[in-house]
Amino acid sequence: MKTVYCFLTVLAPFVLAKAPxxxxxxxxxxxxxxxxxxxxxxxxxxxxxxxxxxxxxxxxxxxxxxxxxxxxxxxxxxxxxxxxxxxxxxxxxxxxxxxxxxxxRVTAQSAIPTNVPRSGPTANTWGLGRISHRDAGIPVYVDENNAPTFAYMLDTGIRVTHQEFGGRAIWGQNFITGSQNIDDNGHGTHTAATVGGNTVGVDNSTKLIAVKVLDQNSSGAWSGMIAGIQWAVNDAQSQGRITRSVINMSIGGPKFQPLNDCVKSAVDAGMTVVAAACNYGVDACTYSPASAPEAITVAAVDISDTRPNWSNYGACVNIFGPGDNIYSAWKDSDTSYQVLSGTSMASPHVAGLVTYLFSREFISGQTEVNNRLIQLGTENKVQNPNGSPNLIAFNGNKDEL
CATH class of the missing domain: 3.30.70.80 (Peptidase S8 propeptide/proteinase inhibitor I9)
Structure with a gap:
C-alpha cells in the first residue's frame, strides 16, 4: 500500500516568475x-x-x-x-x-471555559442526547455497538490512562519539541473523550490516537499540523485502516493554504477529516482548516439549538454540533472532568459520529461520509445559522427516523 511521507526538493533554476x-x-x-x-x-x-x-x-x-x-x-x-x-x-x-x-501560530478552538471541574462522569452530557434525537432537550443517548474504528486526535495530547478510555487511547506521535507524551493542557483529553469516552463519548468503541501538535498553552504552528496530518495518514495506511479512520482538528488560525492543500491530499488518500469552524463569530471561510473544502467543518449550537455568537458560520460550514457547556474528561487525574465551550467541542461530536457510522454502516471516504451526515442531519432547528447549512448532526437513532 502506498505510504505517505512529507518531503521536498529543488530543480535547476530557470529565469521564470518567482513563486508567490x-x-x-x-x-x-x-x-x-x-x-x-x-x-x-x-x-x-x-x-x-x-x-x-x-x-x-x-x-x-x-x-x-x-x-x-x-x-x-x-x-x-x-x-x-x-x-x-x-x-x-x-x-x-x-x-x-x-x-x-x-x-x-495556530491555536485550539476552545472558548469560554466554564471552570466547573467534577470528580466523576455524572454531569449533563446534553450533546450526546442532542445528536441521537430530532428534538432538543432529551438527555438520553441512544447508540448501537459495532466494529473497530480509529480517531487521530491532532491536539494537545491525551491523558490515555483516564477512566473514560478503558485502554482504547494510545500515544501516536509528538510534534512539540521538548514536551513529554502527556496532555499538559487538557484540551486534547476533553476532545478525545467527546469522540470516544466510555460515558461521555459519541462512539465508546473507537480507538483514540494522540497526535500532539499543540503545547501546554494550546498553541502550535502550521508546520507541526502538516507534520501531524502526514503522520496520521501514513500510520493509517500502514495499518490498513485509513478508510475506517478520522482526523479531528479542533484547531484553527487565519486561512493558510498549505494546510488546506495538505487536508485535500489526506482526503484523497482515503482519510476523513473533521475540523472546528473556529470561535471568532465570523465567516469560517477565512480560517483554516475550516476553509478547506474537503474538510467536514463543524459550527456550534447550544442546548437550545442556537448558534452562540462566538461560533463561526457560513458557506464553509458543513454541519452543526453541540458545542456549549460540554462536559468531558480532563487532564488533572484519571477521574477528573471539565465543562468547556467552543467549536472545539462541536467538532469531536461529529468526528465521533463519523467513526460511529464507519462501524455501523460500513461506509468510507469523505464524500460518502459527508453525504450520509447530510442525509441523516436534523434540518431547520438552528437559530441564527447566518448562512450556514441549517443542519444538526444526528446518529440515525431508529426510534427517531
Missing part, C-alpha cells in the same frame, strides 16, 4: 520560517531539490535550522525551512516551487 510568497507579515507569523509547496514532480527531482536546499542552508551557518522537515501526503509535497532572505529568494526562483507561505 503568501502569509508574510501576518501578526501570528513565525520569523524566518516557511512552508515551501512543490509542484508535481517525480521523487528523484524532489529529492534532488531537497539535497540542494539542505546543503545551501547548512553552508550559510547563520543560526537558522535550514530544512526542518519534509512532507509528502499523497500529491502534496513540500517542506518546512528556517532560512534567511537570500535562501528564501533562491527557493522562490526555483521553477519546481509552486508557492511559499510563512509559517504561523
Amino acid at each position: 510568497l503568501v502569509n508574510r507579515g501576518v501578526s501570528d507569523g513565525i520569523a524566518d520560517n516557511y512552508i515551501v509547496v512543490m509542484k508535481k514532480a517525480d521523487s528523484k527531482t524532489l529529492q534532488a531539490h531537497y539535497r540542494q536546499i539542505h546543503t545551501t542552508s547548512q553552508r550559510i551557518n547563520d543560526g537558522n535550522q535550514g530544512v526542518v522537515r519534509t512532507y509528502q501526503v499523497q500529491d502534496f509535497n513540500g517542506y518546512h525551512i528556517e532560512c534567511d532572505n537570500a535562501t528564501l529568494e533562491s527557493i522562490r526562483n526555483n521553477p519546481g516551487v509552486d508557492y511559499v507561505a510563512q509559517d504561523g
